[in-house]
Amino acid sequence: MQDPIEKTAAPTVQSADSELGQLKAIPLEDGNEYAGTSGSAPKGQLRRKFKTRHVQMIALGANIGSGVYVSSGKALRYGSAPGMIIGYGLICTMAMMMLNILSEAQCLFPTSGSFIDHASRFVDPALGFAIGFAEWFGALTVVAAEGAVVPVVISYWTTSVPAAAWYTIYLVIVLGQHVLPNRVFAEFEFVTGALKVSITFIVLFVMLIICCGYGGSAIDRGYNYEHLSAFPNGFKGVAIVFLLAAWATGGQEIIAIASGESAFPRWDLPRASKNLLVRIFLIYMSACVYITVLVPYTEPGLLGSSNVAASPFIIAMGKVGIKVLPDIVNVVLLIGLAGIGSESMFIASRIQTAMARMGMFPAIFGKVDSLGRPLYSNLTCAAISIVMTYINCSTGGAIAFAWFSSVSATTTFFAWLTIPITNFCMHRALKAQSDPALEMKHAFKVPYFPLVPALLFGCTLFTLACTIYTSASPISDAPSASIFFQNMLCMPLFFFAYFAWKLWFRTKLQDPATADLKSGRRHLSEEDLATLDAYYAQPWWKRLLSYVTF
Template sequence: MSDSDVEKKTEYPDEKAFDHGHGQVGFVDDHGADSNLQRRLSTRHITMIALGSSIGMGLWLGSGSSLASGGPAGIFIGYVLSGTMIWAVSHSIGEMAVMYPLPSAFVQWSNKFVDPAAGFALGWAYWMSYWITIANELQAVNTVLSFWTDAVPVAAWMTIFWLVIVLVNVGAVNWFAEIEVICSMIKFGWIFVVIIAGIIISAGGAPGHGPIGFRYWNQNAFANGFKGFLSVMPTCIFAMAGSENAGLVAAETANPRRSVPKAVGSIWLRLSLFYIMGSLIITICVSPNNPDIFGGDGTNASPFVIAFREGGVPALAHMMNAVIFISVVSTGSISGFGGSRTLYGLSQIGMAPRQMQKADSKGRPWWALIPTLLIGGGLSYINVSYTGSEVFSWLSNLTSLFTLFGWGMICLSHIRMRKAWSLQGRDPADLPWTTWTWPWGAWWGLSWCIILIIAEFYLAVWPLGSPQSAEHFFSVYVSVVAIVLCYVGAKIYYRGRKWVDVGTVDLDEGRRFYKAQEVEYAVGKEKGWMKKGVEAIWS
């Protein structure tokens, strides 16, 4: 069949939406990858959303409690390890999202290549993690705004910005994307101020105090030893949770073959600047024993704000707090987007009510969006009775274990997809895009996810700084219990073989086929990582 014949069979009524300036559409057929969602997002949208979607409370605020419990070296190594994991996961996402750009991509990949029961457990676990993140970011709003005033009740702040998150999500998809692009640009630009100012403060160039250097590293690099290091990992994982959202956004992107690789190529920049350099800056500027850092007995401020305030530059402290405020609201709105698309995808494969598939002409899946925003906003009100740091600890532990399960399933799906490709006699050169990290990247991500889930079990049974108790165990590890219950229940319901037979799986179902004339068809010949990352930011 010729390309022209295939084009005539395409399901899309308006091919101009997919014309990228060459007089040809970016793909020739979806083979079931279509949905009621609208492909309104561009390369710029998906790149910037991938860049800034996970920059929120975990980094700006949670780093304070992690610094206190793990020490400077503990938090720095924690971010480095977590960074290598999400870097590997993102490359697995890139290869699959280009070929299978589906709503709730991770769920459908797991369902297709691993096991329907695993896909069911993953989908509902991810949906829970999204509305938990909404709650966590909303309660963070109160912590951030209390830096300026305590006159407004906690519930009032959370209600106001819950409505803001709702308004961002109920707008057209392209408007949502434009708002997130602006927020990502603010966060990305500000990190350079943080790095430069932090170095100056540590070197003694600020009026507040003399040189600090690596004083806090020399005093107590690893607070609370190995257990202290383990205690920072949930916060590090929570901080990076959401980095995988590029896989979900791909379903609403006009040409994933162009957009997704650029988003994946930019991840090194986010990891190195935001997490690794950001965590290093606070370890050389803020003492782990400072009572005012988030989780302490004082003002519960961000360690980044404290660094500027104690350095004698209050103007930068206020600007930093404003950027944190933008970040937490942005991350909350992205979580609403991700949660609704996860429910939508679950419905597509019969694992959620069919009504969840309904979307209007603007691409808004109302039946999936409303419960995500309602539950996430409602859960945030537990902050009225407890301190922000307590709520953050509970919710970040829940989210981090859901995230580890999700990252592990993404890597496992990638491994199984490649195995199916090989067993069915297909050439890797026929993949529309390949990652140069295969196979060690996928195995690295999967292995560390398993190791850290086991390590967190150890911390749940033998907690840091508190006696053993069933209450503490379930507050830390209930996510795993929920995953096991979902998996076992789905296994009983679906019955059938233990895992999908990758030798017979239909590799073309849900796949998008691209025209070689439309995109640069490069397998293992992508541009250098530095050039690719810079181009992704400036595109």
């Protein structure tokens, strides 16, 4: 007779996804998902249809797009080779710390509100509203921002089709899937993520071959390090890289928000964190090394173009006569734009639904239909995204949009400040109420607490201060309010939302002794514990193989 533990374990490629995907959601401790809600909260629940492979691929493929392929050229141009390595290295390290910290609370309270819900229940409802509103609006601007890049990428091949036509095709692909059950979005992200990761690895392998000598003297390897000044723009150049790297690598919070619809968050989130480590070092940091070795920051292509021709990948491959891969890079860009746009639509609609259920948005947006779709939130987010995308068709609209889209660029820093603060406050609440949640068997804990949250908070303050500095005193322009707020519009928006909510509702800091540790909490079942026991009893190589799930 087969051991019952073996029936629930997920150590192999074949069993991990199929069996974990069938786990039933564990009942909540009380009738509400979010802290501070009542029995009159909107009915209906988001479906936990995301399987292990979906969450893992979102962790691997999220944000691979224009930030990696195009904005990296701007980072090299202003930051130089050492500045790019320093900037991306710091931001990538911060992203890994952030997801580990966020996973600790999300494994206990796996709601779609994620860190917004956690900030409200452990710190202050005003903080939850402020970061929630900034993230919601920032995600909507990303949908439009990715759409605005589509005609630019297409212009590499043709300019005969009006931009509005490409906007329409993009919006149909991005918004159409959210009319369907959430598993359609999950499969779309899985397929596009797999394509992006696979092709990106091919591109990086080609870059490695060029670094090793392919192309001969057609390209001057190591020119940045041997002949050019290390920091031509001084500290400002490095500081600009922080913002560009945050744009390229930010948005990892989607992994936690997606876990709100995952069958087994305690299994999926920690593994997604490890997948993020793979993406950061095998994609972001290796890309930085190859780019800085092959493309001088004085390269005219970086200085004289604002479209995909400014991609350092295309520049390097063009110099050694590779004609096909640049087209492939553009295909990856198009896939990435659709994927990131869809992810941002998902984030915006789930945040809006969560905030409605928390009493921060009108209750109608918290309604979920029988298929698990937040229809009213989807419709609202789609309408705003459509307006903000088509506004790029006019010159004046494009200027206005540039201001709006700046919100998403710096929202990452405010989210990364909120998450460690929330983590400290959650630990205080658990201690004050003698709750052994983090001492239970197989509980996910932040390593080296409180050092890691403190480091993330300090590093985020530093990078945010650097962004404020370069916005107030730009490298290539005279200081102006216009330039400052194009980068920092999120800051006044965040503080206005915080103080408006706090003054209007007279909110207070949460008392650790009475903070809500029940709503939305998910305990590990006997089945969950058996799965984890069987997994950790295996040799390391079998555990490693379990990450390969299709």
